[in-house]
């Protein structure tokens with residue numbers, strides 16, 4: 213049985229639980245609570261363990277994530293919960309709902325993604341320590357489209373706030389929807405190609421290039437989203453200023469689509485791909501070694517603001 217680390221503090225005790233909770237004593241896993249055992253917030257078990265790592269069997273991890281996502285509003289209102297636990301709950305909710313969307317094609321999951329975005333913006337972006345906590349949740353797994361969408365969504369939302377400090381939360385939430393959903397069009401492309409870890413063949417690349425346009429169709433037809441900035445983020449995030457990008461080879465690119473493009477490239481550089489021989493770059497290396505590329509394509513202001521996001 214494989215056990216995955218998680219946090220107990222974000223488990224709402226009132227809810228039915230479909231996962232066992234383990235702790236690790238010395239090096240041995242010990243069952244703390246089986247899934248049918250009730251958990252009360254004032255119980256000794258909760259008090260003694262709320263700040264320590266718990267472990268969930270990997271085949272029950274989704275139940276844990278769903279419980280956190282389903283109870284996110286309650287978690288965010290809990291006055292006793294630390295800021296870091298709240299950030300963690302937002303992270304778990306966003307990643308689990310992005311997985312639901314991209315793995316199961318559940319369009320309904322988008323509404324919970326929007327809820328996560330709204331909590332992220334209201335609770336994280338106004339203080340610098342929360343930004344670093346949130347950035348620490350980023351994992352650089354390649355071949356995992358939902359993970360990539362989470363990373364780009366997080367980077368781009370932070371970069372937008374850095375470049376436009378006076379932007380309203382409402383406006384930022386709108387743009388963040390585009391950032392977190394930027395690759396939603398991949399839903400309509402053969403999963404075998406999307407999840408491929410090796411380099412694409414020419415024909416596969418041709419298929420992949422359809423995702424911006426397919427994404428716009430999903431936004432308009434299935435999610436009823438027509439906001440011009442959101443549409444352009446999804447449509448133009450692979451365009452390049454010299455016209456060499458896709459799908460339309462345009463040169464006049466929406467400024468928020470540019471932010472998304474920069475974060476998209478950054479996530480690709482810092483993630484491990486099996487066909488690349490070199491090891492993935494750390495944040496610092498990626499920023500330093502690609503300075504010229506970023507400044508050239510996106511401008512010095514964007515590059516400097518991006519570096520600042522990691523320095524806070």
Ligand SMILES: [Fe+2]
Nearest residue numbers: 394395449450
């Ligand atoms: Fe894309």
Ligand SMILES: [Fe+2]
Nearest residue numbers: 364394395476
């Ligand atoms: Fe992307």
